[in-house]
Amino acid sequence: MADVGRHPxxxxxxxxxxxxxxGYIGNFKVRIKRRARYVREKECTACGExxxxxxxxxxxxxxxxxxxxxxIYQPFPQAVPSAYLINIDECRGMIACSKCYEVCEKKCIDxxxxxxxxxIEVGTIIVATGMEPFDATKVEEYGYGKYENVITSMEFxxxxxxxxxxxxxxxxxxxxxxPKTVAFIQCIGSRSxxxxxxxxCSNICCMNTIKDAFLIHSHYPDxxxxxxxxDIRAFGKxxxxxxxxxxxxxxxxxxxxxxxxxxxxxxxxxxxxxEDDDGSVKVHRAEMVVLxxxxxxxxxxxxxxxxxxxxxxxxxxxxxxxxxxxPVDAATKGVFFAGCAESPKDVKxxxxxxxAAASRAMRLMxxxxxxxxxxxxxxxxxxxxxxxRxxxxxxFGAVKWEKGNPPAVIEALCxxxxxxxxxxxxxxxxxxxxxxxxxxSQIEAALIERPEDKVVVFACNWCSYGGADTxxxxxxxxxxxxxxxxxxxxARVSPNFVYYAFSxxxxxxxxxxxxxxxxxxxxxxxxxxxxxxxxxxxxxKWGIRPQRLQLEWISAxxxxxxxxxxxxxxxxxxxxxxEEMEFxxxxxxxxxxxxxxxVRKGDKVSVAEE
Amino acid sequence: xxxxxxxxxxxxxxxxxxTAANRYTCSEPxxxxxxxxxxxxxxxxxxxxxxxxxxxEPTFRATLESAGLNPYxxxxxxxxxxxxxxxxxxxxxxTLKAKDLVRMAVAKAAYLEPLEELVVPVKQSALxxxxxxAGISAALDLADAGYKVYLxxxxxxxxxxxxxxxxxxxxxxxxx
Amino acid sequence: xxxxxxxxxxxxxxxxxxxQKKEERYKVKLICMRCGFEKTEMYDPNADEEKIxxxxxxxxxxxxxx
Numbered sequence: 001m002a003d004v005g006r007h008p009x010x011x012x013x014x015x016x017x018x019x020x021x022x023g024y025i026g027n028f029k030v031r032i033k034r035r036a037r038y039v040r041e042k043e044c045t046a047c048g049e050x051x052x053x054x055x056x057x058x059x060x061x062x063x064x065x066x067x068x069x070x071x072i073y074q075p076f077p078q079a080v081p082s083a084y085l086i087n088i089d090e091c092r093g094m095i096a097c098s099k100c101y102e103v104c105e106k107k108c109i110d111x112x113x114x115x116x117x118x119x120i121e122v123g124t125i126i127v128a129t130g131m132e133p134f135d136a137t138k139v140e141e142y143g144y145g146k147y148e149n150v151i152t153s154m155e156f157x158x159x160x161x162x163x164x165x166x167x168x169x170x171x172x173x174x175x176x177x178x179p180k181t182v183a184f185i186q187c188i189g190s191r192s193x194x195x196x197x198x199x200x201c202s203n204i205c206c207m208n209t210i211k212d213a214f215l216i217h218s219h220y221p222d223x224x225x226x227x228x229x230x231d232i233r234a235f236g237k238x239x240x241x242x243x244x245x246x247x248x249x250x251x252x253x254x255x256x257x258x259x260x261x262x263x264x265x266x267x268x269x270x271x272x273x274x275e276d277d278d279g280s281v282k283v284h285r286a287e288m289v290v291l292x293x294x295x296x297x298x299x300x301x302x303x304x305x306x307x308x309x310x311x312x313x314x315x316x317x318x319x320x321x322x323x324x325x326x327p328v329d330a331a332t333k334g335v336f337f338a339g340c341a342e343s344p345k346d347v348k349x350x351x352x353x354x355x356a357a358a359s360r361a362m363r364l365m366x367x368x369x370x371x372x373x374x375x376x377x378x379x380x381x382x383x384x385x386x387x388x389r390x391x392x393x394x395x396f397g398a399v400k401w402e403k404g405n406p407p408a409v410i411e412a413l414c415x416x417x418x419x420x421x422x423x424x425x426x427x428x429x430x431x432x433x434x435x436x437x438x439x440x441s442q443i444e445a446a447l448i449e450r451p452e453d454k455v456v457v458f459a460c461n462w463c464s465y466g467g468a469d470t471x472x473x474x475x476x477x478x479x480x481x482x483x484x485x486x487x488x489x490x491a492r493v494s495p496n497f498v499y500y501a502f503s504x505x506x507x508x509x510x511x512x513x514x515x516x517x518x519x520x521x522x523x524x525x526x527x528x529x530x531x532x533x534x535x536x537x538x539x540x541k542w543g544i545r546p547q548r549l550q551l552e553w554i555s556a557x558x559x560x561x562x563x564x565x566x567x568x569x570x571x572x573x574x575x576x577x578x579e580e581m582e583f584x585x586x587x588x589x590x591x592x593x594x595x596x597x598x599v600r601k602g603d604k605v606s607v608a609e610e
Numbered sequence: 611x612x613x614x615x616x617x618x619x620x621x622x623x624x625x626x627x628x629t630a631a632n633r634y635t636c637s638e639p640x641x642x643x644x645x646x647x648x649x650x651x652x653x654x655x656x657x658x659x660x661x662x663x664x665x666x667e668p669t670f671r672a673t674l675e676s677a678g679l680n681p682y683x684x685x686x687x688x689x690x691x692x693x694x695x696x697x698x699x700x701x702x703x704x705t706l707k708a709k710d711l712v713r714m715a716v717a718k719a720a721y722l723e724p725l726e727e728l729v730v731p732v733k734q735s736a737l738x739x740x741x742x743x744a745g746i747s748a749a750l751d752l753a754d755a756g757y758k759v760y761l762x763x764x765x766x767x768x769x770x771x772x773x774x775x776x777x778x779x780x781x782x783x784x785x786x
Numbered sequence: 787x788x789x790x791x792x793x794x795x796x797x798x799x800x801x802x803x804x805x806q807k808k809e810e811r812y813k814v815k816l817i818c819m820r821c822g823f824e825k826t827e828m829y830d831p832n833a834d835e836e837k838i839x840x841x842x843x844x845x846x847x848x849x850x851x852x
Binding site: 515516523526529532533536546547549550551552553568572 | 819820834835836837842844845846847848849
């Protein structure tokens with residue numbers, strides 16, 4: 001920690017938050033709000049004289065409220081930066097008090113200090129926003145918050161710490177006495193689908209309890225310990241050995257999740273009701289209970305997610321670009337994950353992942369140049385009617401448009417979703433590598449023989465196509481009628497593709513993409529919804545059953561859902577009659593012929609702007 | 611799935627001048643076979659019908675590039691994840707589907723254009739959001755490697771949750 | 787990226803506009819294009835919510851103004 005404070009190339013901004021991010025890989029402009037500290041950080045020597053005279057006290061956050069601090073304080077003795085700060089909401093102010101100001105030899109207390117915003121430019125960004133412990137009050141049956149001697153594993157850390165509020169004496173809150181028996185309950189907030197608890201395993205809690213048991217034994221060899229658990233997951237290097245040692249010195253591991261805890265109102269001891277091996281309920285008395293709380297995503301992550309266009313996995317932690325091959329990369333290029341922001345992990349894994357993230361970032365910076373893709377829009381300036389609809393749907397602000405002019409594209413900002421191409425009503429705009437002609441040729445090839453047997457499926461690269469891959473890897477079987485056409489985003493699917501498929505006799509067309517929260521182009525797939533709604537209306541007007549066009553969101557993880565959707569598509573396909581298909585062909589004929597004539601004469605050029 | 615019949619079928623498709631069956635196309639010998647075929651038959655588009663482009667499109671693009679062909683002259687038909695693995699009990703229908711998938715890929719390939727990737731410069735500085743154990747480690751690694759690092763922490767001190775821990779496993783030593 | 791505005795005034799204006807937009811709720815019929823399930827509800831076009839059929843879990847939900 002101290003190394004960070006004195007490193008010549010690290011600019012540490014404490015009490016600061018990222019408020020805006022612009023730009024793209026290699027070239028991010030970041031605005032950071034720096035909150036007022038009211039103590040000049042560089043001048044303060046952390047002598048502590050100010051805190052001695054401060055008349056205001058508040059619960060100490062670092063010790064989770066187990067002790068108090070002053071309104072002018074240092075978060076903890078080894079804090080970096082090593083400087084005091086004033087919580088201005090608790091302070092009586094310069095006029096009413098000013099005791100700290102008077103006693104400060106360095107005169108570094110500054111009541112006029114203000115929040116300010118700084119702007120920096122960086123090539124890469126590492127997201128290491130961490131996690132937070134599960135709120136144990138949400139598991140009511142164990143009485144946390146109600147019974148004094150039921151504490152969380154975080155509070156235990158502060159109690160056993162020699163720098164903590166009790167000087168390292170493990171005492172009960174109710175009577176400041178060292179307990180004779182301590183019970184740990186595992187999986188608080190983890191591995192359960194009840195209420196607000198999380199269904200995943202929080203990774204660290206088993207080993208943390210084993211470590212806690214170890215600490216108790218070394219400080220107080222006579223304390224009797226019991227651990228209530230469902231599985232002990234001691235999978236890491238050196239873990240099983242620690243687990244073994246705690247068992248040898250007498251920690252009792254009981255495979256049972258207690259039903260509830262009652263407090264003995266006289267002694268403040270705790271009565272733990274837990275099912276025994278034989279199914280009978282047994283009562284265990286403990287003088288202290290430690291709830292081994294799991295880890296949950298940090299609430300402040302939403303803001304970072306929005307600013308950097310990131311997504312979450314189902315568990316609410318940040319989603320990596322690929323779970324095996326790019327486990328520290330974000331989908332947003334130039335952004336990487338380290339630590340618990342991505343998933344719960346211990347110190348060793350956090351450090352390992354941090355090194356990986358740093359190395360991925362260095363790989364970019366060391367080269368000094370990066371390829372940002374070739375999938376960019378091109379425009380036919382003759383067909384373009386200067387309407388500007390392409391610019392309106394771009395989630396990245398990469399398409400610039402001024403009235404009376406054709407669009408101009410900032411190619412480095414463009415992520416290549418192709419939503420602009422699908423939006424153009426005049427087929428004037430196209431996207432490289434997923435051009436109208438390329439996709440039309442795929443549709444034609446899929447339907448050239450026995451179109452009545454086929455379901456045309458448009459799948460986005462990131463989610464639904466990935467879902468189809470996952471489905472394959474998991475060997476979920478589905479009917480062989482589907483013909484997938486890959487686009488980068490479902491927003492690329494122009495209504496013209498769908499009508500073209502119907503003109504060739506396709507019984508069913510499916511447009512599929514990412515769930516809203518997972519869209520890899522911020523929110524491009526909202527335009528997919530709008531287009532599909534409009535298509536349903538139009539199909540109905542043409543007398544084509546709108547049910548023949550379907551829309552589904554399938555994530556890359558939802559292999560089974562993909563198979564189920566394919567079954568549903570096959571079921572719809574079976575309901576489409578030969579007459580319907582023939583009628584549909586005729587109904588869209590005129591529209592499609594006009595479109596094909598337009599799209600095939602086009603001469604599209606780059607409209608890139610620096 | 612009847613692979614030889616798919617290869618036979620592929621040879622009949624418009625614009626196709628060369629077809630070959632290969633067991634491990636993504637392996638080095640498999641890639642060399644592609645490079646040799648490009649040179650020998652003066653190919654200007656390549657279609658590989660094997661697994662998912664999400665897996666191996668970058669591999670084969672590099673193969674094309676090393677044979678002097680624009681990497682965007684490549685298209686993939688996903689016969690494994692999207693066909694043989696998901697229609698295990700319907701080999702005939704799967705073979706028909708595989709033929710369609712190859713036909714679709716070949717059709718798109720005919721329209722592929724050579725593309726150049728846009729290259730942008732990368733600034734020699736990094737932002738680390740969060741000063742817990744992960745953020746600290748990443749910042750130190752980057753700074754030690756010579757890059758300017760901005761470490762942004764919401765709280766008044768770095769250290770995060772780790773600083774609150776007394777000792778950490780597996781070494782049972784101090785956290786700070 | 788760059789979704790946040792540069793200054794307070796601009797942000798306020800944006801918020802006001804968004805608030806106004808938010809009040810544009812209207813009655814719609816939601817029709818599942820897969821299983822036919824129908825329901826009428828007040829619809830907020832700015833809610834940014836994924837539509838899903840409570841009966842068959844399809845996302846093919848047609849939204850028709852009534």
